Amino acid sequence: MSKVSLPQGMRDFDAETVQKRNYILTTIRKVFELNGYQPLETPAMENLDTLMGKYGDEGDKLIFKILNNGLNDPKNIEKANTGFAAMMEGKNNASLTERALKYDLTIPFARHVAMNRGTINFPFKRYQVQPVWRADRPQKGRYREFTQCDADVVGSKSLWNEAELAGIYHNVFSGLGLNGYVLSINNRKILSALAEACGGANFFIPITIAIDKLDKIGIEKVQEALVAAGLSADQTDFVTKYLQISGNNAEKMQLVQELLKDFPEAIKGLEELKFVLHNSHEANIEVDFTLARGLNYYTGIIFEAKAPAGVKMGSIGGGGRYDDLTGLFGVPDVPGVGISFGVDRIYDVLEELQLFPASIEQNIKALIFYMGEASAEYCFKLVQKLRANNISCEFYPEQVKMDKQFKYADKKNIPFAVIIGEKEMETNTLNIKKLSTGEQQTIETKDLVDFLDKN
Amino acid sequence: MSKVSLPQGMRDFDAETVQKRNYILTTIRKVFELNGYQPLETPAMENLDTLMGKYGDEGDKLIFKILNNGLNDPKNIEKANTGFAAMMEGKNNASLTERALKYDLTIPFARHVAMNRGTINFPFKRYQVQPVWRADRPQKGRYREFTQCDADVVGSKSLWNEAELAGIYHNVFSGLGLNGYVLSINNRKILSALAEACGGANFFIPITIAIDKLDKIGIEKVQEALVAAGLSADQTDFVTKYLQISGNNAEKMQLVQELLKDFPEAIKGLEELKFVLHNSHEANIEVDFTLARGLNYYTGIIFEAKAPAGVKMGSIGGGGRYDDLTGLFGVPDVPGVGISFGVDRIYDVLEELQLFPASIEQNIKALIFYMGEASAEYCFKLVQKLRANNISCEFYPEQVKMDKQFKYADKKNIPFAVIIGEKEMETNTLNIKKLSTGEQQTIETKDLVDFLDKN
Numbered sequence: 001m002s003k004v005s006l007p008q009g010m011r012d013f014d015a016e017t018v019q020k021r022n023y024i025l026t027t028i029r030k031v032f033e034l035n036g037y038q039p040l041e042t043p044a045m046e047n048l049d050t051l052m053g054k055y056g057d058e059g060d061k062l063i064f065k066i067l068n069n070g071l072n073d074p075k076n077i078e079k080a081n082t083g084f085a086a087m088m089e090g091k092n093n094a095s096l097t098e099r100a101l102k103y104d105l106t107i108p109f110a111r112h113v114a115m116n117r118g119t120i121n122f123p124f125k126r127y128q129v130q131p132v133w134r135a136d137r138p139q140k141g142r143y144r145e146f147t148q149c150d151a152d153v154v155g156s157k158s159l160w161n162e163a164e165l166a167g168i169y170h171n172v173f174s175g176l177g178l179n180g181y182v183l184s185i186n187n188r189k190i191l192s193a194l195a196e197a198c199g200g201a202n203f204f205i206p207i208t209i210a211i212d213k214l215d216k217i218g219i220e221k222v223q224e225a226l227v228a229a230g231l232s233a234d235q236t237d238f239v240t241k242y243l244q245i246s247g248n249n250a251e252k253m254q255l256v257q258e259l260l261k262d263f264p265e266a267i268k269g270l271e272e273l274k275f276v277l278h279n280s281h282e283a284n285i286e287v288d289f290t291l292a293r294g295l296n297y298y299t300g301i302i303f304e305a306k307a308p309a310g311v312k313m314g315s316i317g318g319g320g321r322y323d324d325l326t327g328l329f330g331v332p333d334v335p336g337v338g339i340s341f342g343v344d345r346i347y348d349v350l351e352e353l354q355l356f357p358a359s360i361e362q363n364i365k366a367l368i369f370y371m372g373e374a375s376a377e378y379c380f381k382l383v384q385k386l387r388a389n390n391i392s393c394e395f396y397p398e399q400v401k402m403d404k405q406f407k408y409a410d411k412k413n414i415p416f417a418v419i420i421g422e423k424e425m426e427t428n429t430l431n432i433k434k435l436s437t438g439e440q441q442t443i444e445t446k447d448l449v450d451f452l453d454k455n
Numbered sequence: 456m457s458k459v460s461l462p463q464g465m466r467d468f469d470a471e472t473v474q475k476r477n478y479i480l481t482t483i484r485k486v487f488e489l490n491g492y493q494p495l496e497t498p499a500m501e502n503l504d505t506l507m508g509k510y511g512d513e514g515d516k517l518i519f520k521i522l523n524n525g526l527n528d529p530k531n532i533e534k535a536n537t538g539f540a541a542m543m544e545g546k547n548n549a550s551l552t553e554r555a556l557k558y559d560l561t562i563p564f565a566r567h568v569a570m571n572r573g574t575i576n577f578p579f580k581r582y583q584v585q586p587v588w589r590a591d592r593p594q595k596g597r598y599r600e601f602t603q604c605d606a607d608v609v610g611s612k613s614l615w616n617e618a619e620l621a622g623i624y625h626n627v628f629s630g631l632g633l634n635g636y637v638l639s640i641n642n643r644k645i646l647s648a649l650a651e652a653c654g655g656a657n658f659f660i661p662i663t664i665a666i667d668k669l670d671k672i673g674i675e676k677v678q679e680a681l682v683a684a685g686l687s688a689d690q691t692d693f694v695t696k697y698l699q700i701s702g703n704n705a706e707k708m709q710l711v712q713e714l715l716k717d718f719p720e721a722i723k724g725l726e727e728l729k730f731v732l733h734n735s736h737e738a739n740i741e742v743d744f745t746l747a748r749g750l751n752y753y754t755g756i757i758f759e760a761k762a763p764a765g766v767k768m769g770s771i772g773g774g775g776r777y778d779d780l781t782g783l784f785g786v787p788d789v790p791g792v793g794i795s796f797g798v799d800r801i802y803d804v805l806e807e808l809q810l811f812p813a814s815i816e817q818n819i820k821a822l823i824f825y826m827g828e829a830s831a832e833y834c835f836k837l838v839q840k841l842r843a844n845n846i847s848c849e850f851y852p853e854q855v856k857m858d859k860q861f862k863y864a865d866k867k868n869i870p871f872a873v874i875i876g877e878k879e880m881e882t883n884t885l886n887i888k889k890l891s892t893g894e895q896q897t898i899e900t901k902d903l904v905d906f907l908d909k910n
Binding site: 004005006007010011012013014015018019022033034035036038039040041042043044045046047050061062064065066067069070071072077080084087088089090096097098099101111112114115116121123125126131133135144145153156157158160161163164167171279329330363364376377380384387390391392393394395397398408411412 | 469516517535539599619
């Protein structure tokens with residue numbers, strides 16, 4: 001007999017969970033579409049080649065690889081042996097595993113753009129909502145299959161895109177009732193100028209990586225990391241001064257302007273921030289010069305969205321501008337900017353703040369009880385009529401005690417029980433009971449559609 | 456540089472394709488929900504154990520297996536070698552591949568029911584719309600990743616479920632404009648009686664398999680198969696007589712009743728067919744005694760849906776009643792009935808019959824042109840206002856020739872171009888051009904929302 005369990009880090013989503021997830025996804029999709037982004041879907045599998053080497057050594061290890069089929073077929077045995085030996089030496093080998101599950105949506109998107117560059121209508125605004133897979137160690141809030149939700153525009157360097165994306169964050173979060181969200185914003189150009197001020201471009205990556213960890217490890221450990229990366233005491237002090245800048249958005253920008261006034265890239269970076277702020281009146285934007293974003297491909301404005309104060313949760317979204325999406329696939333000069341929503345985390349935040357509307361789970365309006373063979377056909381015709389009138393409902397399909405039918409309705413969050421015995425059938429009436437209050441009334445059958453529409 | 460291609464049998468879905476697929480899926484989901492079915496989602500991966508041995512030897516070979524991660528880690532080398540050796544001998548081995556991609560939705564559903572039987576509210580009406588993966592040889596209309604779309608009710612033996620499912624077929628197909636669909640129906644109880652009439656229950660499977668191929672191989676080859684299975688000439692003649700029954704539904708049922716009058720199971724099967732026919736007034740049901748359905752687990756009513764006459768396409772849906780969904784996982788007595796829609800095939804049929812509504816692709820209503828830096832902020836505020844009024848629209852994000860902006864709108868099927876230069880900005884007017892006709896007019900900016908809502 002088969003073992004009845006799910007693989008580690010994998011989840012079934014029951015009806016309530018699917019409905020709540022769909023509420024989030026529908027809200028996000030709707031906003032993407034209002035902004036002119038169009039859907040793209042890529043397959044679960046990519047060629048292993050397409051994925052390997054794109055996420056760093058650690059990422060490579062977390063990619064789920066798919067075993068080629070038919071390896072034990074006599075004609076494949078040699079290939080299989082060679083492939084297995086290579087894999088054990090830590091090399092990829094298409095004769096053992098040609099394919100792998102996608103690890104994020106960005107690389108498959110880049111692959112799609114590279115493959116279809118001749119026919120794509122640039123600027124290309126696409127959104128993508130799909131699962132990805134990572135062989136990470138499962139833990140609370142981290143799963144091996146999870147949904148990513150990305151919007152990118154590629155083929156345009158205009159900052160109007162950044163302003164639009166800030167607006168998308170605002171409209172999604174306020175649409176979900178998360179009015180207290182904060183959208184942190186910074187510009188990698190300023191971090192680049194900071195590196196220049198501290199000795200040169202070769203410090204850019206170590207400085208960025210160190211700053212990115214500030215929240216988790218604190219300023220002292222960041223200073224240690226900077227020293228370890230080769231910064232002098234003066235340079236480390238300079239970075240510390242930068243990281244300690246505080247005040248409101250205007251004050252902080254003024255202080256950075258003074259600190260990095262000799263570096264044209266910093267001035268450019270600040271201008272870009274001002275542009276986005278000026279054109280995003282509604283969004284709750286907080287300029288945060290300590291925001292770095294780990295990924296190396298960001299080159300301009302970067303975003304990170306945080307849950308309302310009081311909810312313990314890391315970032316619930318992030319993104320930024322990159323110069324070169326498809327260079328890895330031999331297609332240069334495709335700049336773009338994109339954002340992402342963390343659906344699983346947003347789910348947890350809405351749950352914690354009790355922000356899911358109660359109506360989500362009440363999609364079935366009525367259960368018509370089974371009261372015996374004599375009235376069954378009459379009842380079945382009635383449910384079919386309700387459905388034709390766009391009312392979700394059920395007919396309990398067989399003879400069981402009424403108590404059991406009430407329990408069934410209750411567990412399924414069905415608000416109304418409709419009871420039609422032979423007497424009611426003959427008089428074209430029915431008894432309708434509201435399960436939450438126990439309130440019961442008799443109405444004419446022809447009025448049921450109206451009654452359920454209004455209640 | 457990475458090879459830029461997709462794995463064999465895998466597809467990217469561009470915006471138009473996603474929108475058309477969503478049109479189908481939304482129609483199906485809507486009907487499922489009207490009928491009280493609720494969504495379930497299971498992960499892409501299952502334990503290999505859960506899947507192997509459920510689909511026959513041929514099926515087992517088509518399951519995509521996932522290589523365990525970290526096999527070349529020194530501590531795993533021995534396990535990896537053992538696992539690889541076992542796999543090469545055709546055995547499954549969890550030390551090489553613990554997991555696999557799901558092959559259909561039925562087995563994961565059975566696994567879910569077995570795991571959650573204590574908390575599930577029976578009769579359990581669930582629907583599931585998810586991709587599955589098979590390492591089949593790709594060919595026209597057959598992909599290695601495709602979407603299945605199932606509705607099942609388990610924990611109920613009532614025939615009202617069958618009547619409801621027939622209604623679901625009708626409402627989905629008529630909702631998609633496929634009014635000429637045909638829903639073939641038969642009962643495995645009648646096939647069982649036929650086997651009994653031909654010498655016994657041990658002929659049930661060979662007879663079913665032979666009949667299932669009738670459409671493809673013709674009556675003579677079916678007869679050969681029956682003889683090869685051990686049926687006598689008389690018995691083969693009897694099956695032939697059964698297969699040649701013709702007429703309208705009532706006439707055919709009458710003829711089967713006469714032919715199999717001595718077999719109570721046939722009489723029971725006919726009664727069930729009559730019940731479903733009687734309670735499915737709307738559905739285009741055709742009783743087809745040659746319908747067999749290949750899968751062995753069906754035990755009662757079986758369905759197969761066909762595209763309207765004139766479209767060359769196999770079945771676009773199918774299903775039936777089974778006695779024991781979860782027996783394989785050690786949980787007996789969970790009878791049920793389910794149906795499935797073939798989304799990829801329905802897509803092809805709608806495309807061939809040109810039944811996709813034109814409105815599907817026109818989701819972005821207007822492109823506001825970029826006419827220079829002076830009016831950009833004004834235009835951006837206007838698009839944000841349109842979006843707040845639920846109108847999908849775009850602001851072209853940078854300075855390019857108008858011709859290029861027209862082409863962009865055209866390729867993206869955007870019906871209206873909105874042009875606001877400095878003069879229009881000062882007078883709060885705008886020029887709006889309908890791209891399909893070239894018709895252009897000047898309106899006040901405050902009237903734009905109304906104009907786009909009405910056009």
